[in-house]
Amino acid sequence: MSLSYAILAALFNQPCSGYDLVKRFNKSVECFWSASHQQIYKALAKLEEEGHVSSEKIEQENRPNKKLYTVTDSGRQDLQQWIGETETEIVPLKSDLLVKLSAGHTVPTETLINALDTYYQQHRDKLKSYQAVSKQYAQVPELSRESQFQYLALRAGIRQQLAWVAWCEEAMGFLGQPVKQPVIKPGAQPAAVRESSRESFRESLRESSSAS
Amino acid sequence: MSLSYAILAALFNQPCSGYDLVKRFNKSVECFWSASHQQIYKALAKLEEEGHVSSEKIEQENRPNKKLYTVTDSGRQDLQQWIGETETEIVPLKSDLLVKLSAGHTVPTETLINALDTYYQQHRDKLKSYQAVSKQYAQVPELSRESQFQYLALRAGIRQQLAWVAWCEEAMGFLGQPVKQPVIKPGAQPAAVRESSRESFRESLRESSSAS
DNA sequence: GCTTATTATGTCTATAGGTGAATATTCCTG
DNA sequence: CAGGAATATTCACCTATAGACATAATAAGC
Structure with missing residues (x-):
């Protein structure tokens, strides 16, 4: 459902081809809605069928032809109406890693550390890439x-x-592993990171118990 | 795929009936894997068919009979093997609200504030309920x-x-709305929250531009 | 005795979400 | 001109999820 709206929103901001849309999703839209190129093309076809977008064949000289998609009036109305609906459910979390961790006592700690490390790197990479986009805005x-x-x-x-x-980082601390390198240069980070990185598993337990 | 493992992990920690499992998912497992009762019953049936769990019919006096599910040896092995796999993908974010916001300029600000407020309340409720569970641990x-x-x-x-x-809170600040009430009593919160709540949209822009 | 709520377990169907593989054109490099 | 990379799109299939419906027992209140 929401994929269609994510596409409408993106196309409304800037009409483009399916291929370009895929690139935009990978670049920044992904930080709030992820989708594969197959899904995007499928959703585009459906949106066109429903009359929410229209396509125009663009002949290109140096590369294969493309279809330029534009949001129609009906599409814009549909999008605006959807934004107005307050039937709003927050994102349910689904994390493989946390499932693994919840049964962590059944496997050697090293196994968990490996899994955790992979995640850590990936999140750091994502963060870095989002921060790079953020810098462009700034x-x-x-x-x-x-x-x-x-x-x-x-x-x-x-x-x-x-x-x-x-x-x-908190989890690594708990699993008895030192953090391999600092997150990012200090000073470039909002205070929130430095603060929360420092917080340990033990400390958080104490805080919880003192909370009213 | 992971739902089966989330169930295996939960049952391994504590054997119970499908009904109880649903309740546990709603209570705390939900914070890392959400599922409806239909999905859970279906997955349980499949797990039993595959021999990863076994069920025992429990006759109850004061209420309908139930099936007590226990993880088998084969189930435990399967779970442990899965935990060891490093084919780990981080959770892709999918947020209706952020999609709505990305096309925010097409609707009146009030519409956005309404949507945002609904989300804010829900996240605060979730936070509160998780913190209550956390307190039990502490x-x-x-x-x-x-x-x-x-x-x-x-x-x-x-x-x-x-x-x-x-x-x-940051978003509300941007949309020109005062925050209606403090998150939770100060002192009961880890420092990270207070810090990050204070951070404004404008400030974050400045920080991004000064980041190397 | 009737209604409503809670416990307890499922099925069916439609649609949304998601993966893998395939297809075709054009450009660039060796 | 062969081979690979980038552009541009589509098909077939599978899983996940939401919503509605079905069943059945007990318990509590009116």
């Missing part, structure tokens, strides 16, 4: 209102990754 | 290794919710 002197909204969505993605990175 | 003088792992998984859930709550 370099524009005056962001359009449109861009500001997109930046705000990106901020959520960054906060999610920060939370994961901080948790990985 | 009250046990000496946690078993088993429980420590589960607590660590819960910590990830809490951090996720904290990140969402903090972002909601």
